[in-house]
Amino acid sequence: MLTAKPLLRPIVSALALALLAPFAQAQLVHPESLEQGFVIVVDDVPRMASKDKPMFLASNFGGWDPAKPEFVMTARSDGRWQIVFEKPERTGTLQFKFTLGSWDSVETDPDGADIDNRTLPKIDLASLKAGEVPVFEFRVPKFRSAADVANERQSTQYRDLDVTGTVRRLQVAGGAGDAAGSMRDLFVWLPPSYDDSPDRSYPVLYLFDGQNLFEENATQWGDWGADETATRLIKEGTIQELIIVGVPNAGAARAQEYLPFDVGRNVEPHGDTFARWFMGEIKPRVERAFRVSTDPANTAIGGASYGSVISLYIAAQYPDAFGSVLLESFPPVDARSSEPREYLDSISDWPAKVSIGVGDSEFGASPENADRNAAYVRWSESLRDQIAEAGLGSDRLRLTITPGARHNEQAWKERLPGALEFLFPSE
Numbered sequence: 001m002l003t004a005k006p007l008l009r010p011i012v013s014a015l016a017l018a019l020l021a022p023f024a025q026a027q028l029v030h031p032e033s034l035e036q037g038f039v040i041v042v043d044d045v046p047r048m049a050s051k052d053k054p055m056f057l058a059s060n061f062g063g064w065d066p067a068k069p070e071f072v073m074t075a076r077s078d079g080r081w082q083i084v085f086e087k088p089e090r091t092g093t094l095q096f097k098f099t100l101g102s103w104d105s106v107e108t109d110p111d112g113a114d115i116d117n118r119t120l121p122k123i124d125l126a127s128l129k130a131g132e133v134p135v136f137e138f139r140v141p142k143f144r145s146a147a148d149v150a151n152e153r154q155s156t157q158y159r160d161l162d163v164t165g166t167v168r169r170l171q172v173a174g175g176a177g178d179a180a181g182s183m184r185d186l187f188v189w190l191p192p193s194y195d196d197s198p199d200r201s202y203p204v205l206y207l208f209d210g211q212n213l214f215e216e217n218a219t220q221w222g223d224w225g226a227d228e229t230a231t232r233l234i235k236e237g238t239i240q241e242l243i244i245v246g247v248p249n250a251g252a253a254r255a256q257e258y259l260p261f262d263v264g265r266n267v268e269p270h271g272d273t274f275a276r277w278f279m280g281e282i283k284p285r286v287e288r289a290f291r292v293s294t295d296p297a298n299t300a301i302g303g304a305s306y307g308s309v310i311s312l313y314i315a316a317q318y319p320d321a322f323g324s325v326l327l328e329s330f331p332p333v334d335a336r337s338s339e340p341r342e343y344l345d346s347i348s349d350w351p352a353k354v355s356i357g358v359g360d361s362e363f364g365a366s367p368e369n370a371d372r373n374a375a376y377v378r379w380s381e382s383l384r385d386q387i388a389e390a391g392l393g394s395d396r397l398r399l400t401i402t403p404g405a406r407h408n409e410q411a412w413k414e415r416l417p418g419a420l421e422f423l424f425p426s427e
Contacts, residue, residue, distance in 0.1 A: 028122040031134060032094055037086040038120070039135045042073065042098055044081060048143050049073075049100060055081045058106070059096035060117075063320035064279045067101040084133075093119055095276060098140050103284040110141040114173070117280045144288070163214045164227040166190045170289055174277050177256030177270035184248050186282065187214060188290060189227055191234060191241035203242040203424055204292040205326070206283070208258065208303035208310060210246025212409055222409040229416050239424045243292050247282060249307070258306035260313045261343055264336025275314045279321070295323075297352065300423050302326025304412045309333060319349035324423045328357045328412045332379040344383075350390050354397050355422050356380055357415040359405025377401060398422050 031038040042055060049055040055073040062068040073081040095117040098107045109115050123134050161167045169185040187210050191202060207213055213226045226244055233239040250257050260271025286292055293299065301322050303311045308327040315322040334341040358380040363369040384399040400418060405411035 027125040029125055030093065031120045031123055031136070032092070033087070034123075034134070035087050036131055036133050037084065039082060039084050039133055040073075040120075041076070041080055041082045041135055041137045043137070043139045044079070045139055045141050046143065047079070048105075049075070049081060051075065053100050053105075056099050056101055057083055057096050058099050058103075059094055060092075060276060060279065061094055061096075063318055064284070065320070066099040066103050066106065066284075073098075095119055095280065097280070098138070098143075100143055103144075103288050105143050105145075106284065107140045108142050108144050112142060112144065114281065114285070116174075117276070161187070161215060163189070164231050165192065166194070167214055167227065170285065172282055172285055174281055175250050175253070175257060176274035176277060177250075177253045177268065179250035179253035179257060180273075182250060182253075184250070186210065186286065187246035187248070188286065189214060189230065189244040189246070190290070191243065192231070193241055194243075194291070198291075201291045201293045203240055203298035203300070204245060204286070205242055205300045205302065205420075205423070206245045206247060206286075207301075207326070208247050208249065208307035209254075210248040213244070213246040222413070224409055224416055225413045226416060229413070230420065233417060233420055237426050239420050239426055242420075242424050243290060245282075245286055245292075247278070255306055258303075258310040259333075260310065261333075261339035262337045263333045263340060271310050271313055272317075274310060275317055278314060279318055283321070296321055297323040300324035300326060300353075302328070302355075302419075304328035304409075305331055305407065313343075315351045316347045316349060319351070322351055324353040324355075325351045326355050326357075326419050326423060327383075328415065328419075329359070329362060329376075329407050330356065330380060330383060332376060344386065348390075350387055350392060352396060353423055354387055354392060355419045356384055356397075356399045357402070357412070357419065358400070359402045359407070359411050361404050362407040364406060365404065 040057065044055060054075070056067050057071045057073060058064055058066045058068070059071065062071050071083065073083045076082055097115070097118060099105055107115065118138065120136055128134065167187050167189045170188055171183060171185050173183050174180065175182050175184070193200070194202070207226070213224045215223055230239070230242065230244060234241050255267045256270045257274040258271060259267055259269040260275065261269055287294060299322050301311045301315055302308065302325055308330040311325055312327060312330070315325040358377060360377055361373050362376045363372045380399060380401070384397065387397055400415055402411060402415060405414065
C-alpha cells in the first residue's frame, strides 16, 4: 500500500534535478519505483482547501477513495499542499486527481469540465543524488462546486425513454481502445421513491451492455427487462429499492474494452484501461449526479458474456469498491490462451457475494453443439468451485444452470429476478 509520512529531509524540485547532470546519459524510470519515494506539491489556485477542508489525492492505488485518510495532504507555509510517499508496495502507474474530500469537489479544468487522470512523468536517475527525493509540482485551477453538481444533476433529465419507471441519461466521455475518444450516454434507472426522498441514498448495480437493459426491442435480440423486473420485485417487497446504471458498450470496440487479457481471438485487449476509466470517470460521475451509496456492501457490478469478464476484473482489481458481482454466461475465455486462467488464479480478493448464471444450451440445442454446451457448464462450475475454495459459502455464492437457455438477452432476463433477490434482498 502507498503510505504517506511528513517530509523530514530536504527535497529537490524535479525541474531543478534535470539541470544537475546535463551530460549524463539519461536513464528514465517511473517515480513509483524509486526506493526513496517522491513528493507531490499542489498549488490550490482558487484557495478552496483549508484546515477544515483539506486536499486529498484520490488514486487508483487507494481504490479511488476521494477522502482516504492515508492520502490527505499537508498545508505548507507558502499556501500550497503536499504529500510525501515512500516507495509504493503496489506496482504500476499511479493515476490520481485532487479532491477536497468528495467527488462533488474534485478538481476540474478552468471551465469546470472533467479532466483526465493525472500521472507522474518519468525521471532521469542520473539527475538524482543518493537519497534525494524528487518533487512533482501541479496546479489546480478549479474545484467542482455545489452549483456545478446541481447543474449536472439537472442535465440528466433532458430526455425520457420508453421504459417502466424513470430512466435518465448521463453523458460521459472516453473509453478504451478504438473507443478512447468516444462519447456515450449512461442509462440510469431510478427506484420509485427516488424523487420523493431527497435525503435518501440507494444501493447501486452497474451493468454493462447498457443499451440492452431497459428498452423493449432495443436490439434484434431483445432486452433484459431490468426496469420491469426491478419495479415488480420492489413492489412485491422481495428486493431493496436500488439504482441500476446501464453502461453501453462501444459497438465495434466492445471486445477491446471488455477483455483485460489476450483470449487468442485477434482482439487487442484494453480492459485494464477501460477499468481505470470506469473507476476514474463513470463511477465518480454517477456518484455526483445521483444519490447512490458509496458503501461497497451496497455497490454491485455485472454483465453478460464479455460484459461479465470485465465485471469480475473490475471487482477483483478494486475490492474496496464493490461488494457484489453478477456474472451471466461467463465465457470459457481460457480456451486459446493461458492469460485468463493465470489471471483468475491470481485473484485473492473476491467480492462478498457472487451470482453466476449459465444455460445448458449456450450455443443452441442442436446435437452438434452438445460438447461445447457441456464444456460451458463445466467452466461455470469450475469458476463456482474456485470461488468457493476462497471461503464463500452458499449464502454468498450461487450458480444457476438453466435448462434450454441460450446465450442471449432472453436467458439473462429470465435469471435476473433470482440474481437481484440474491444480491439485494429486502431488509
